Amino acid sequence: MRIAIVGCGFVADYYISTLRSYPQLTVAGVMDRNLERAEHFGKYHNLPVCPTLTALLEDPSIELVLNLTNPRSHFEVSKACLEADKHVYSEKPLAMNFEDAQHLFTLAQSKGLYLSCAPCNLLSETAQTLWKALREQVVGTVRVVYAEMDDGLLHTMPYRQWRSSSGTPWPAKDEFEVGCTIEHAAYYVTWLTAFFGPVTSLTAFASCQVPDKQTDVPLEPAYTPDFSVACLQFASGVVARLTCSIVAPHDHRLQIIGDKGILSTRDCWFYRAPVFVRRSLTLRRKTFWNPLSRKYPLVRSPQQRKKTKKGQQMDYARGVVELVEAIEAQRPSRLSAEFSLHVNEVVLAIQNATSGMSYQPKTTFEPIAPMPWAVS
Numbered sequence: 001m002r003i004a005i006v007g008c009g010f011v012a013d014y015y016i017s018t019l020r021s022y023p024q025l026t027v028a029g030v031m032d033r034n035l036e037r038a039e040h041f042g043k044y045h046n047l048p049v050c051p052t053l054t055a056l057l058e059d060p061s062i063e064l065v066l067n068l069t070n071p072r073s074h075f076e077v078s079k080a081c082l083e084a085d086k087h088v089y090s091e092k093p094l095a096m097n098f099e100d101a102q103h104l105f106t107l108a109q110s111k112g113l114y115l116s117c118a119p120c121n122l123l124s125e126t127a128q129t130l131w132k133a134l135r136e137q138v139v140g141t142v143r144v145v146y147a148e149m150d151d152g153l154l155h156t157m158p159y160r161q162w163r164s165s166s167g168t169p170w171p172a173k174d175e176f177e178v179g180c181t182i183e184h185a186a187y188y189v190t191w192l193t194a195f196f197g198p199v200t201s202l203t204a205f206a207s208c209q210v211p212d213k214q215t216d217v218p219l220e221p222a223y224t225p226d227f228s229v230a231c232l233q234f235a236s237g238v239v240a241r242l243t244c245s246i247v248a249p250h251d252h253r254l255q256i257i258g259d260k261g262i263l264s265t266r267d268c269w270f271y272r273a274p275v276f277v278r279r280s281l282t283l284r285r286k287t288f289w290n291p292l293s294r295k296y297p298l299v300r301s302p303q304q305r306k307k308t309k310k311g312q313q314m315d316y317a318r319g320v321v322e323l324v325e326a327i328e329a330q331r332p333s334r335l336s337a338e339f340s341l342h343v344n345e346v347v348l349a350i351q352n353a354t355s356g357m358s359y360q361p362k363t364t365f366e367p368i369a370p371m372p373w374a375v376s
Helices: 012-019 035-045 053-057 071-083 098-111 125-135 172-178 180-184 186-196 317-329 337-351
Strands: 002-006 026-031 064-067 087-090 115-117 142-150 199-207 227-234 239-245 254-258 261-265 275-278 280-283 286-289 294-296 357-359
Touching: 002 012, 002 053, 012 026, 012 035, 012 317, 026 035, 026 053, 053 071, 064 071, 064 317, 071 087, 071 098, 071 172, 087 317, 098 115, 098 337, 115 317, 115 337, 125 186, 125 254, 125 261, 125 275, 142 186, 172 180, 180 239, 180 337, 186 227, 186 239, 186 337, 199 337, 227 337
Parallel strands: 002 026, 002 064, 064 087, 087 115, 142 239
Antiparallel strands: 142 254, 199 227, 199 357, 227 239, 254 261, 261 275, 275 294, 280 286
């Protein structure tokens, strides 16, 4: 399938480095509102450059567009692509407000087009292994989940020195203005909703603890939350506590606590992070968690043989490949429009809880099938 990329910023290099592992995909063009940046990106990766979005959308050979623009441009770019009868895979979020996300969903449905959204780490070996262990009831009935998405005091780090492979600076201003909840909470929301069903209710609180992150460039808005915490209840009855921040020390752990043990992993960003099982011990009159854990065997995927850039732990292309395979087989995508809309709604509710709030999502989705290679 011939695909195109709109947005040649920091994350685009990570997509290209993994897309090239899939010969069934051809990047037929790249475009950015900054033509100089697009030309630099195209030259660096030896890819054709489209001068405008209109020119790209008028190419009948392009079937799918990867929307890798600034999050606040996601809605207008995805809308234009859908109106031009192109399937869309968007970087997260689908949109910056629920009404716009819902509009994209309705537009895609009305045109019979596929719409999907990152993150795609649900397709990782780690997520699929956890899911397999849950289906096998390795830890018995699940009672509660603790999920952490803390990234340390980001504003004190040397982020001005961070560059992608083609030399694009990390978009600090945009990252701080959009906020860590919108940028990162979906990494665990996608896992938990796939494992335990749609979120039926949530209670959340979000706050800006460090308003002066960039003294050289004013932030607009200046008080986007850099800390959030949410308690989520899922259709299955499981409850989870999700914390997200760029203030607390780096911690990406997940703990799934059941009657017979704890399933855990250290980082949802590492596609092959080990999965651990801990059991409880009873000695005399005391019961406690065994400090020793054992590894649960990771499932093997066809992508496990593919090479990624040194140090890169995410295969950004898996969501694109899943979408392309769904289009060609005319089946629902695992990261479907309804699933992406639900995740977007949940994340936005957490982000917007600056006075604390309880919320019942309006959206839902049909159960998602695990990957074939992860089924016993």
